[in-house]
Amino acid sequence: MVTSLTSEVEVDIYDVIFKRKSIRKYDNSPLDEGVLNRISEELNNLTPLYDDIKTDVKIISGDDVKLRSMKQAPHYLAIFSENKEGYLTNLGFMLQQMDLLFxxxxxxxxxxxxPSPKGHVLKSSDLNFIILIAFGMPTEPLHREDTSEFKRKSLENITDIEDADELLEPVRLAPSAINSQPWFFTGTKDMILAYSNKPNFLKAVFVNKYIPIDVGIAIYHLKVSAEHFKKTTKIMFNKNETTPKGCNYYATLKLDSEG
Ligand SMILES: Cc1cc2nc3c(=O)[nH]c(=O)nc-3n(C[C@H](O)[C@H](O)[C@H](O)COP(=O)(O)O)c2cc1C
Structure with missing residues (x-):
């Protein structure tokens, strides 16, 4: 459960996964100062995948962004990180917490x-700029009404784990750059290995940079799902894990029953 950024209402983040969608049309008015302060507080409380990687997230205005044909939002999160093994997956895992909370x-x-931030924003951090997240009040429906509205691969195309359909459904629904859904989950329902598929040559040009972010997002959805089913999650990186041909290994999730 999380507390809403706009009221004291408690919301189950697991439920949000089944209706969230990317919003591209915004009311241009800025959010209330109080809400922006709550967002800043939450940014300081995000759970990292790796706690030895320095990150920095700034709230910037739409005027601080070079849009490159995208529609402007009133606010953006500008996400910076040091360049260390696992840093993109770490950011996907961390910032998906904000996407769902929004x-x-x-x-x-x-x-x-x-899009990318203007020069003065890039100079404002010692870390490398990685990606933006647009946010603001939507002028289109915020939520999907039914999971059939998600354009996603079927479970058989993202996993071969048996008896784990309910557990992995939130992973199937995770967002990814150009909706490429580059993930594959194997192992058992108590010890899940997260991989990405190598994209074909043409797709690779667009998605290579984003694949580790996408997998971090999917791993966060898996953690939320496991906790919903009363499992604790230990996320490990096993350098010696065997990697099927055409795949990249990201993480192993050990799921145990609570208590
Ligand atoms: C790493 C990443 C980068 C993305 N970049 C863009 C972008 O530049 N422009 C855009 O309109 N959507 C972008 N998206 C949103 C995806 O297109 C969207 O998540 C995907 O099509 C699935 O749709 P949904 O989020 O509505 O479920 C990005 C998503 C991710 C995860």
Whole structure:
């Protein structure tokens, strides 16, 4: 459960996964100062995948962004990180927490790989700029009404784990750059290995940079799902894990029953 950014209402983040969507049309008026302060507080409380990687997230205005044909939002999260093994997966895992919290709070958001911040924003951090997330009040429906509205691969195409359909459904619904859904989950329902598929040559040009972010997002959805089913999650990186041909290994999730 999380507390909404816009009221004291408690929301189950698991439920949000089944209705969230990327929002691309925004009311241009800025959010209330109080809400922006709550967002800043939450940014300081995000759970990292790896706690030895320095990250920095700034709230910037739409005027601080080179849009490159994307529609402007009133606010953006500008996400910076040091360049260390696992840093993109770490950011996907961390910032998907905000994407779901925005959606749970009536605020629209969208990961944005195409636009970039203007020079003064880039100079404002010692870390490397990685990606933006647009956010603000939506002027289109915030939520999907039914999971059939998600354009996603079927479970058989993203996993070969038996008896884990309910557990993995939230992973199937995770967002990814150009909706490429580059993930594959194997192992057992108590010890899940997260891989990405190598994209074909043409797709690779667009998605290579984003694949580790996408997998981090999917791993976060898996953690939320496991906790919903009363499992604790230990996420490990096993350098010696065997990797099927055409795949990249990201993480192993050990799921145990609570208590
Ligand atoms: C890493 C990443 C980068 C993205 N970049 C863009 C972008 O530049 N522009 C855009 O309109 N959507 C972008 N998206 C949103 C995806 O297109 C969207 O998540 C996907 O099509 C699935 O749709 P949904 O989020 O509505 O479920 C990005 C998503 C991710 C995860």
């Amino acid at each position: 959606s749970a709070s009536g605020i629209g958001s969208c990961w944005q790989g195409i």
